[in-house]
Amino acid sequence: MNDDLESLRRELDRAYDAQRASEDSILAERRRTQELAAALAESRTAAPVRRA
Amino acid sequence: MDFLQRQYDVFIRTPGVSPADVKFADQWLLKERSAEKAKVDGWMKQRRAANLDKGRELAASIRDLQEEFAEVKAAAQRGIRPHGELMRSTKLLGQRREALERLYESLSNSEMTIQAISDDPSAYLSDWYSRFPALAHQRTRLDVALAEDRRKRLLQ
Numbered sequence: 001m002n003d004d005l006e007s008l009r010r011e012l013d014r015a016y017d018a019q020r021a022s023e024d025s026i027l028a029e030r031r032r033t034q035e036l037a038a039a040l041a042e043s044r045t046a047a048p049v050r051r052a
Numbered sequence: 053m054d055f056l057q058r059q060y061d062v063f064i065r066t067p068g069v070s071p072a073d074v075k076f077a078d079q080w081l082l083k084e085r086s087a088e089k090a091k092v093d094g095w096m097k098q099r100r101a102a103n104l105d106k107g108r109e110l111a112a113s114i115r116d117l118q119e120e121f122a123e124v125k126a127a128a129q130r131g132i133r134p135h136g137e138l139m140r141s142t143k144l145l146g147q148r149r150e151a152l153e154r155l156y157e158s159l160s161n162s163e164m165t166i167q168a169i170s171d172d173p174s175a176y177l178s179d180w181y182s183r184f185p186a187l188a189h190q191r192t193r194l195d196v197a198l199a200e201d202r203r204k205r206l207l208q
Contacts, residue, residue, distance in 0.1 A: 001100060001103060001104060001107065001163050002163070004104070004107045004111075005107070005156075005159070005160055005163060007111070008107060008110055008111060008114070008156055008159075009156070011111060011114040011115070011118070012114060012149075012152065012153060012156055014118060015114050015117050015118050015121065015149050015152070016149065018117075018118045018121035018122060018125070019121050019142065019145065019146055019149060021121070021125055022121045022122070022124040022125035022128065022138075022142050022145075023139075023142055025125045025128040025129050026124070026125075026128040026135050026138045026139055026142065028128075029128045029129065029131055029135055029138075030135045032131075033131075033135070
């Protein structure tokens with residue numbers, strides 16, 4: 001059972017790592033989306049005004 | 053001082069014990085000690101088996117959880133679900149992970165208890181019979197066993 005407890009401990013640690021990894025990728029995705037939105041907004045405001 | 057040893061010590065100090073009686077008491081102590089150990093080991097075997105089952109279940113739950121975290125991560129990387137929703141799923145999965153951690157802790161505690169009991173079966177039985185005094189008459193007694201042995205010896 002002690003070997004089993006050790007392997008359970010390792011798997012729980014891996015689950016914790018998996019949680020951190022998924023949180024990181026969600027944050028990265030959000031950052032990407034925000035940067036994209038910012039870039040888009042900038043390109044819109046910076047667009048040259050067409051003269052009549 | 054445990055139950056068997058106390059009986060033995062009291063008997064040995066009784067004036068007028070014969071060498072045959074002492075020999076019998078020595079054998080009785082050894083025999084009853086191993087009987088106690090066998091009894092407690094039998095109980096602990098059941099507990100260990102139950103823990104093994106729990107451990108297997110826990111291992112399966114942990115594997116599921118790892119997969120679900122990986123799914124959330126993949127969904128985030130592909131950008132197919134809103135990140136608010138992904139954050140909520142991660143939070144729920146994290147709560148499940150904490151519940152599994154607590155399960156693991158209780159399993160470890162149970163194993164530790166089993167180990168301690170197997171290491172000292174006499175102490176465990178003393179405690180057990182002190183909680184259930186009505187069962188104390190079931191415990192083996194040196195004077196009863198000795199009376200029986202003396203009678204056998206007389207008949208020989």
